[in-house]
Amino acid sequence: MIEYELAGADLGEVRFAISPINELALSLRTWRDPGRYPLHLRWLQLTEDARRDLDTEMILALTNRDLWTPDFLTPRPFSPLTSFTDQLDALGDVPASVLREDVAEVHPDPATRPDVLTGRPARVLGRIQRALADYWATCFEPWWPRMQTILEADVVHRGRTIARSGITAMFADLSPTRIKLVGNVLQVHMSSDAHFRRSTAGEGLTLVPTLFTRNASAPISPDEPPVVMYGARGVGTLWEAERPETPDALVGLIGAARSRLLVLLESPASSTELAVRLGVTTTAVNQHLRALHAGGLLTSARHGRSVLYLRSGLGDRLVAG
Template sequence: MLELRLGVTDLASMWFAYSPLQETVFSIRALVLPGVYAPRLPWHDDVAEHLNPEDVELLYAMMPPRRWLPDFLTPRPQAPGPRFADQLGTVRATPGALGWHDILAAYGPARLPPVLSDGGADPDALVGRIATVLDRYWRRCVRPWWPRLRAVLDADIVYRSRSLAVGGARALFADLHERVSWADGVLTVRQSSRPQHSAVEVAGRGLALVPSAFARGAMTVVDPAGPPVVSYPARGRSTLWEVAQPATEAALARLIGAPRARLLGLLEHPASTTELAYRLGVTAAAVSQQLSVLHAAGLVTRARSGRSVLYARTTLGDRLADPVVPGHVAP
């Protein structure tokens, strides 16, 4: 269990970000342990076809048996939406000795796999090979999915930002994750990898909150030189793997038309045009046209998050999309 003691300055400096490199690294674990990541099996089956067979051994070696990761693989995002190439550059610039230290620390007493066993002889070359393999894996297996992944991460950040603006830190952390709790200026994160109790005085360094589509639980990275990072499962991440259209109330479809009714049903969580088009199996232009009508009717709102425009239902849209209990009159 880790306690992060946050002062007023830390709360004022708190910020959200997503990390394409972190998502890339976390996704490898979903490939290594498909049974543990069952909801992502459609993605697993799709991506497995595009893996470079020569890269598999080294990629899988980045996932030690203890499920710890070498720290240098997930550098702290330096901007709210960093580019993968910039983050990979940070990995390439890692001194070999530091990268080798992180690998040994992640494996602990476990034996290194053959692909890593000689890495200590030339750790700089090993770090370079790892970066090259990660780059190839990103381009083949993750980048095609990135627009949909980013839409889910953007939507989560919009939702959390609203919670923070309306209810402060208490509202923000109330449903961040079951392992996370907030009380009296202390953010507590319970992790199986940290069975011992420890406390960190953040002391004005701030806090980075990083949603993830592949994280199975809340995780922390604490570095005395920078703000602590809390990664957590993004809201709505399960929708990434859905392709079927949701059931729609027939009455609502007759009222506003089936395409708009389906869109309204999908917008329980904020989503981008790209994500909605993928889930409905239509073009982004077709979705954009229908969203414009819903927006003009006051059924959805839109807000820009980075390079994406996210749509969400208004209160009126919620009342139309959610079935009314018989005998109950909506206020």
């Protein structure tokens, strides 16, 4: 069990933050044991082809059979607006001693430790950064706006709970079986053997919602900043297909499928994201997007490795009319 002492004014220093790299690292659990994460099976199916082209040797080495990941891959975020690029760049500054210790926690037996995690620290960290950058670009970035929406909604909900019922009620709702506030001590019951008690004085406590955990957890080292990760609300709706309401006249003019796309593209989205939201193939979506774009109803712009589509002025007038 891990215990954080929230002394005096520190009760007011509890903050919420969202961590893109935290989500990326914890999602690796679904590779190891997809049956334990049935809510994400749809996403795993959609990214199956893309994952084949990744550095799977390194990516799989970043977890073990118990689904642990190195603590340096889940750094404390400082804001709900944390940037993935900033977090990825910061991995290059991880001290060699921290890299060795965290890898040894995940793979304690040197005889079975993956070769890709041994050798010069700078080389290992460089390969980790490249592997995670490719993973993010192909399997996360198209869906990140949707994931981020769920995470931000959870933070708003927790803030309302604090305002309405107090901080004790908020902690009780994070994980009834794992988290408990006793006086000014927050207890986090862990599945590992980690046990320590430390104060949050001068650092505060950061609460991080995540889409890829079944239970609340915290860093297993007392040297790490005070952080608690917990399961976000609404994960069950993450990969549900959307059926937006479309005007009958619009459906009669351009068809049901293209009408739904035009309604959804009030805000920018990629073809991959739209396919997930509508529960259809990316190929089918691309066919309709090309037709709508050729007809002047959509605009498009490249964003990283994705092409984002948005309703044009003509498209806005057609939907409104």
